[in-house]
Amino acid sequence: MTMKPTLGGGRLSRTSASLASAALTVACATTLFGCAEAAFSVHTQDNDLATLKPTVERIKKTQVSRAPRSGTGHATVFVSVGPERRFGQTEPSKSVEQALIGYDLTSGKELFSVPAEVRSRFVVSQGVVMYREGAGELLLRDAQNGSVRARVALEPGETLAGLASDDSQLYYVTRAKIGGENKSFLTALLPNGTRVWRLPGQGSMGAPAAWGGLVAVPYRYQDVVVLDSKSGQELTRIRQKDEQIGFVREGKSGFLYGVGASGAALLDEKSQLGERKTISYLSPQLGERVRVFMHWDGYRAEQTDFSAFDRNRLLWDAEAQGDSLRFSDDQTVLHSYRFLFGMNAKDGTVRWAFANPRQTLMASDLVDQLVLYVAQDGEIGGLTSQAGAKVISQRLSLKPGQQVLGASFDAAGLAVPTTELGKAEPVLSVLRGIIFDRDSSFLSVKSFAVQALGAVPGKEAAAELLRVITAEGMPTEIARTAGEVLSRRKDDPKEVSTLLLAALKQSYDYLEDKRPRGLDVLARVATAVSATETVPLLAERLLDPNTPAAALKDVVLALTKLGGKDAIAPLRQSLLLYRADPLFASDPEVLKRAGEGLLAVGGEPERRLVQFVSMEPHTLPGLATHFRKVLDDRAAPKPAPKSPVKPAQPR
């Protein structure tokens, strides 16, 4: 069904709207779609259960076929290739051909390779693949041979904000500034390029999503507008009151929309409540230092094209379970450059990990029980989503200098091959490989891998964390994270102590070219796990001239906490030896802590020693002042607890 777009419709003033309310009520009652307001009208009631409920019912009843949208029955991947794009490079190298390659995953054959200046991801519908070509044109090519079926020019001044498709139509959103105002347009096309409808909206629309005869569009940063895909009629609109809605995407159970920076919700009846705590909301558990990228930002036009966001994202689907929303199979897959991690969505542990040797994975997708990817060198791979075993490995034939720039999959229903090409490597081994990879540009992935080690059971994982702490050249941040993770693990304390003892024995040795590393972190871990066995070694490290000055404070604190009376001798020795040393003049913190430690664990002799240090004229002035204050504070009588005020006795 083709419908004329309602250009400029719905610009009613509040007065006229109220005057016409009676008429509207009649209109609403007579229309199948609940409301006669034009789509994207600023007057449309949001979070209205009267319109939301029928839409949700329709979603629930819809059966979406799990088959490729191309209609051929074959899973396909469309790959953009060309010269490597370097940071800051605006124009691609002319000597290497830019092309679009269609590859049939079902039969393992390359379908076509045509020169193309691809500037967006691909969407597929009924034998057609659509993408943005060049600056201002959408190109519709035959999905089997790459021939051009239609060209759709974007209106002058309009910017592409997103593409979507279902099994019968293609959709795109454009934005423009008209008369100083932000305007957006949602357009539906048939696979032959004929425009079905075009809907304007005031303000910003985000990238659309299409599912089961419906189109959903994030609108004005807080709304999701759901429309009938055939008519363009707005069916319902929800508004999130407490967070921004950044994207809409299709899922197994309908539409999912982004809530805030790191969460998503299912479009259902609870959506009308509009608050995070009351809607069907979920957020992945990935650890503290992982930036969660759940979907491309629907409002950022540059994210319609392939970019680093395609290589750093979470692959997931979600479905309703009773009253709540959960990740499908309780699993998400984290893609970060060369690495894929199968994550237990319930507790954030890593179920499996995959590190592609050398080549970055330029695109990935979660298709039923498969994780598909295309690597920079043209390898098309597939892993089982539950175990991470490799089951697909095919290869594109790239011309010299060509690299994969990005890819989109149309692979719904692709069967999982029964033959495993390779068993998934043990998680510990992959994580170790990531952490100790010489490429230092993956700091966040390394940090993530260290955190993931925290959930890997066994002594080996704890030993690996110790190795991270003491490794040469390991970034401080990673070593610190490893310490925190090790402190939180529930290992056998004796095992951890044994590991700590071995690690704390390390000292500088010129002959062996060894130097101590991570002593501060080790001391903190020893404190956290109450490893009292480490006291003698901590004392040794405190008095070791090669212990880095930066680590001394943590060593002193650990000794004070764990050492008891055994800590007195090393603390006293270091305090006396360095109390007059200008080396500590600018930062006497270590000596302050040593003195305080003596006061904490010692008795009267230690108090007198600190008093002597505070008054002896050779003592560093800052240190002497500090100890005088500390001693004064200790000497001052503690204020007596206030007795409850008795009510005045009547005379």
Place this chain on the structure above:
Amino acid sequence: MMRPPASMRTVLLCGVTWLLPSLGWAEETAPAVPRAQTGEAAGQPVLAVPVVDEAALIAKLRSTTESDAVAAARKLAETKTASAQAALFDALAIGVSPKVAAAALTALAAQKSPDALPILQLYTRHRNPELRKRATQGLAALIVAPDESEVAAKSPVGKKPVKVTTKSGPTVPHEELAPKVVPQLIFALSDASAEVRQVAAEALGKRREKSAEPALIKLLLRKDSAAPEALGLIGGPDTARALGEMIGTVPNYLITATMGALLRRPDFGPEPMRTEVVKLLGKMPGDQPVDFLTDYVKATETDKETKARPSRAEAQKIIEQRTAK
């Protein structure tokens, strides 16, 4: 200056005995000088005799003026009395500025007292490399014969060698401390400071401390210039063989210097090994090997027996060949 409270005296009794901040206090604890010694008792005027006022020096050691304290430490080294030594120990034990500590350590090294061992050991682990060096020198002084230890300034590698002393030289001050000090000196070869390593290597070399040979070989492999002279004094045939294997991994000048030092030793041998070393030296580039070979030829020309050595003939042959070129 603020006078510490009386409670501080208790601290003094708790093991730290040098806590008195004023001269007055120091006088109280200074060793009593017999009145008769000064002549005061006889009612005669005091003569201007050069008597060191130890109490004043001990007091000065605690001066807040660093130069005064340093000067006092130097002078206390000369007095060599028990109270002077105790004052130095105490100063180091309760902490003084690095300059004063350095002077005190040097003073203790000069006194060569076995009682200084604990405080010297403490300062070999000080964060200040200069103090570690002085403490190591102090340790070395305890177990190295005096005239040997006084040869502090080493000739640069490859230059004219220092006088080689034999085991029959002057007596070692405290040989009984060797089991404690030698491991410390070997440990000091791993120190971060090149100067500390140098001091330790010298001391071990002078003692011909065979147990230090593996560590000195490691030191040579680390291309440390402290190793050749010491290794030359200690090494035997195994060292010579190891040197041959180091060619290409260790700079030639260090290997040459080590071999030169080995050849200087009258006890190095047997003769076939000496010849091997001479041949190896002949293969090393530069003038340095020729100098060493010339020294060897000269050193062996006085004695009939040594003059007849095949290694000497080999050395002469090499010198002739290389100088002819």
